[in-house]
Amino acid sequence: MPNFHQKRIYRIPIxxxxxxxxxxxxxxxxxxxxxxIIGFLLLGIILFFLLRAEVLFRHDMExxxxxxxxxxxxxxxxxLMEMPIGIILYNEDxxxxxxxxxxxxxxxxxTLIGKPLQELVxxxxxxxxxxxxxxxxxxxxxxxxxxxxxxxxxIYAFDVTEEVELEKxxxxxxxxxxxIYLDNYDEVTQGMDDQRKSNINSQITSILxxxxxxxxxxxxxxxxxxxxxxxxxxxxxxxxxxKFEILDVVREHTSKQSSPLTLSIxxxxxxxxxxxxxxxxxxxxxxxxxxxxxxxxxxxxxGKVKFYGGKTNPMEKRTxxxxxxxxxxxxxxxxxxxxxxxxxxxxxxxxxxxxxxGILKVAQANQKEGFIVIxxxxxxxxxxxxISEVQLHPELWARFISPEQALELSTEETLLVVVDTHxxxxxxxxxxxxxxxxxVVIDHHRRGEEFIESPLLVYMEPYASSTAELVTELxxxxxxxxxxxxxxxxxxxxxxxxxxxxxxxxxxxxxxDAASYLxxxxxxxxxxxxxxxxxxxxxxxxxxxxxxxxxYKNGIAITKGKQEEKYDQVLIAQAADTLLSMSGVIASFAIxxxxxxxxxxxxxxxxxxxxxxxxxxxxxxxxxxxxxxxLSGMTIEEAEQKLKIxxxxxxxxxxxxx
Numbered sequence: 001m002p003n004f005h006q007k008r009i010y011r012i013p014i015x016x017x018x019x020x021x022x023x024x025x026x027x028x029x030x031x032x033x034x035x036x037i038i039g040f041l042l043l044g045i046i047l048f049f050l051l052r053a054e055v056l057f058r059h060d061m062e063x064x065x066x067x068x069x070x071x072x073x074x075x076x077x078x079x080l081m082e083m084p085i086g087i088i089l090y091n092e093d094x095x096x097x098x099x100x101x102x103x104x105x106x107x108x109x110x111t112l113i114g115k116p117l118q119e120l121v122x123x124x125x126x127x128x129x130x131x132x133x134x135x136x137x138x139x140x141x142x143x144x145x146x147x148x149x150x151x152x153x154x155i156y157a158f159d160v161t162e163e164v165e166l167e168k169x170x171x172x173x174x175x176x177x178x179x180i181y182l183d184n185y186d187e188v189t190q191g192m193d194d195q196r197k198s199n200i201n202s203q204i205t206s207i208l209x210x211x212x213x214x215x216x217x218x219x220x221x222x223x224x225x226x227x228x229x230x231x232x233x234x235x236x237x238x239x240x241x242x243k244f245e246i247l248d249v250v251r252e253h254t255s256k257q258s259s260p261l262t263l264s265i266x267x268x269x270x271x272x273x274x275x276x277x278x279x280x281x282x283x284x285x286x287x288x289x290x291x292x293x294x295x296x297x298x299x300x301x302x303g304k305v306k307f308y309g310g311k312t313n314p315m316e317k318r319t320x321x322x323x324x325x326x327x328x329x330x331x332x333x334x335x336x337x338x339x340x341x342x343x344x345x346x347x348x349x350x351x352x353x354x355x356x357x358g359i360l361k362v363a364q365a366n367q368k369e370g371f372i373v374i375x376x377x378x379x380x381x382x383x384x385x386x387i388s389e390v391q392l393h394p395e396l397w398a399r400f401i402s403p404e405q406a407l408e409l410s411t412e413e414t415l416l417v418v419v420d421t422h423x424x425x426x427x428x429x430x431x432x433x434x435x436x437x438x439x440v441v442i443d444h445h446r447r448g449e450e451f452i453e454s455p456l457l458v459y460m461e462p463y464a465s466s467t468a469e470l471v472t473e474l475x476x477x478x479x480x481x482x483x484x485x486x487x488x489x490x491x492x493x494x495x496x497x498x499x500x501x502x503x504x505x506x507x508x509x510x511x512x513d514a515a516s517y518l519x520x521x522x523x524x525x526x527x528x529x530x531x532x533x534x535x536x537x538x539x540x541x542x543x544x545x546x547x548x549x550x551x552y553k554n555g556i557a558i559t560k561g562k563q564e565e566k567y568d569q570v571l572i573a574q575a576a577d578t579l580l581s582m583s584g585v586i587a588s589f590a591i592x593x594x595x596x597x598x599x600x601x602x603x604x605x606x607x608x609x610x611x612x613x614x615x616x617x618x619x620x621x622x623x624x625x626x627x628x629x630x631l632s633g634m635t636i637e638e639a640e641q642k643l644k645i646x647x648x649x650x651x652x653x654x655x656x657x658x
Contacts, residue, residue: 088154090155173234185225285297335368339368345420357488358472359471422460443459556586559579615627615629
């Protein structure tokens with residue numbers, strides 16, 4: 001190919017040189033005409049060849065341009081007609097004006113011209129109208145990446161089927177790590193002879209090995225109560241479809257052998273980093289155990305958690321060793337601190353206040369100052385009666401402070417004890433959590449996704465009836481420098497009575513042990529009844545809520561308050577309790593507007609239905625038989641519809657498992 005650019009550059013100096021030469025020859029010819037003639041002849045010959053070269057140059061250039069234009073046109077036609085890129089031109093009415101053969105090949109028709117886009121592919125028109133620039137769509141089992149040029153009324157389509165399949169394969173083959181733990185292995189095998197213990201180990205190992213082989217899981221037993229599993233995302237999806245039926249298999253098989261064992265499984269997923277997967281799996285196992293065991297917690301790298309199982313009551317522990325160990329650990333933390341701040345949840349109930357008073361007694365038993373943080377504007381009627389009684393005891397009342405006072409008293413050496421909740425969003429004042437690195441959490445609720453970050457000590461026992469029960473056990477192992485007085489013991493007992501609905505729900509042997517300990521220290525049951533008495537107006541208001549009850553399905557009762565009225569959270573909970581006492585009701589839900597304008601839902605159950613799982617679907621939580629949630633930005637009717645959807649999903653999962 002001739003270098004026309006260089007020729008054009010060099011031509012200009014040559015013609016200037018010829019002009020200068022002609023000028024010099026003219027000067028020479030003026031003095032020597034013979035030399036002048038010879039010079040002009042030679043210059044003429046040179047000029048002839050230059051002009052001839054110019055003509056040839058122009059001809060070559062025209063021929064090159066013509067050839068290049070033809071090639072560009074041919075390449076453009078080939079690109080439109082032959083390249084594996086689909087092209088559609090459409091008019092203002094969204095009808096196809098032209099399409100290339102590659103685009104047509106995805107459809108059975110020979111031509112697409114004149115057809116409406118919506119008739120061709122339903123999703124195309126919304127993409128164009130919503131001005132979506134790029135999106136992957138399905139056309140006849142092929143994946144096409146659509147690029148929308150709205151101004152030019154032009155659509156490009158790239159076949160990315162192989163790319164999508166490769167990406168899917170990559171995602172499915174990502175490694176997943178699992179930690180399987182036998183929840184109550186030590187308790188069940190305690191006191192067994194070696195032969196029976198060996199038989200149980202063989203049975204469990206056999207069941208889990210068969211499950212692993214059937215599902216393509218690598219399983220390795222690392223200790224008597226712990227297994228390690230490796231599989232991939234595809235296998236995880238298959239296990240999720242079965243709702244991890246291995247939980248039911250192990251529970252039912254061991255129950256027949258009079259040695260009921262349950263599994264908890266923590267699974268880490270969503271990242272290619274093996275150390276991070278291991279950390280996620282262990283964190284998932286901690287969540288599963290913190291919620292009572294007998295369930296699976298799948299924790300992803302983005303922090304999201306899925307739960308399966310957990311539909312049975314957690315088994316009560318058979319030993320007080322853990323309570324003693326926690327009590328001693330708490331004592332050490334208290335001794336190392338300059339003071340102790342105790343804080344419950346917003347709108348504290350009897351359990352939160354009673355447990356707070358118990359922890360205050362722990363601080364005093366170790367000769368440390370303690371203070372209970374409350375917001376006097378967030379107290380229900382029963383708690384107000386308790387506080388009124390506390391005010392008659394100046395020494396105890398001086399220990400109750402506001403959140404602002406707590407912030408002023410707090411130092412780096414101060415210990416913060418959070419009772420009856422583990423969620424940062426539910427504590428009385430989150431500012432105390434932000435400023436404190438020394439935090440202890442004591443709670444009886446099943447652990448949820450939201451959790452106080454990096455506490456020094458966690459004592460969570462979902463089997464317990466109340467936090468007051470847990471704190472009472474801790475008090476038994478503290479120094480006996482100061483005894484519980486009647487009011488303090490009564491406050492703790494009131495917390496247990498309220499959370500167990502007078503010892504009818506979630507009551508274990510240790511619940512009665514704690515109540516007996518408090519009664520021995522002077523707890524006054526008459527005073528408890530005084531705290532729990534309600535006004536006639538409150539009774540009538542609750543009765544009006546119960547009056548709106550309707551049976552939804554399978555013995556599930558739902559009642560609603562009036563949209564224009566506001567109710568105490570305790571009153572809503574009492575309405576749910578009242579419904580549960582009705583004949584034929586196995587689960588109850590009470591919906592009403594709380595004092596803060598948020599819709600509150602209280603849920604109760606006799607154990608056949610796990611209301612905790614239903615409430616967790618609505619961003620709430622609690623226990624198998626006692627749970628609640630709060631829904632902001634919606635009406636009671638909208639909350640009822642969301643509740644019914646959650647109930648339907650729960651019942652559908654239950655029927656699938658059967």
